[in-house]
Amino acid sequence: MTNLGKYSAAFWLDIAVKAALVCLLAFGAFSGLQQFEGKAFVWRLATYPIAALIIPVIWAVRGRKPGYLYAADILLTLPFLIDTVGNALDFYDAIEWWDDANHLVNWALLSGAMGAIWRPRFSSWTTLGLVVGFGAATAILWEIAEYLAFIRNSPELATAYQDTLGDMALGLAGSFLAGLGFGFAPRR
Incomplete structure (x- = not known):
């Protein structure tokens, strides 16, 4: 069994940001709510997770060297999550x-x-x-x-x-x- 406590707070924040992104994207793509209509959510569901995986994939391909770039990974993923949250809360049309x-x-x-x-x-x-x-x-x-x-x-x-x-x-x-x-x- 893996010791989950060995992972840093940055690791868990990174995972949480990515999980929230994918869950909200799926909700937006399949909920049928009006704020997602005409906003290309199926396209976003197909592409945003790819963007969120750029740094982990490069890190893995380069041999998983120590010193994972959590700050860069979180900063790269946050804009996609913020965009998705803004759509989920209908901010683009309301504000x-x-x-x-x-x-x-x-x-x-x-x-x-x-x-x-x-x-x-x-x-x-x-x-x-x-x-x-x-x-x-x-x-x-x-x-x-x-x-x-x-x-x-x-x-x-x-x-x-x-x-x-x-x-x-x-x-x-x-x-x-x-x-x-x-x-x-x-x-x-």
């Missing part, structure tokens, strides 16, 4: 600024995951540049995915251009904040 706040905060978290990985390996300025570049690229890819998944055939198409530019700008701003934090925070 006007929720989508904008998510693009800023979630890109700070997502980019922060990369900052946690790159900070020990690169200088402050290089870390800042890599984090901002990663954030910009993923913000663009996210907006393309949003368009393909549900905007192109929805009533939101009329205002999508302005919203997309705003979302990308907020994602870039969040990435910049994460880059500053991870690039220029005091090092040990």
Whole structure:
């Protein structure tokens, strides 16, 4: 029998974030509730868990070296959980600024995951540049995915251009904040 007490609090937090994500995604995909309608929840159920497994898979492929990157793993998964919780609580339709706040905060978290990985390996300025570049690229890819998944055939198409530019700008701003934090925070 495995001694579960040997695992750190970070391990259990990581597991809890991933479990909550998968459970809420399944609920959203199959509950039939109105707040999930037209929000591509089957697509999210198929893709968000893949994103949540990126760091564990890379770690396993690289030989499970000591020093698992819990902070990066949690930071990478949290934006997907926050997005899913926002949909479950109908915040995207009920709170006007929720989508904008998510693009800023979630890109700070997502980019922060990369900052946690790159900070020990690169200088402050290089870390800042890599984090901002990663954030910009993923913000663009996210907006393309949003368009393909549900905007192109929805009533939101009329205002999508302005919203997309705003979302990308907020994602870039969040990435910049994460880059500053991870690039220029005091090092040990």
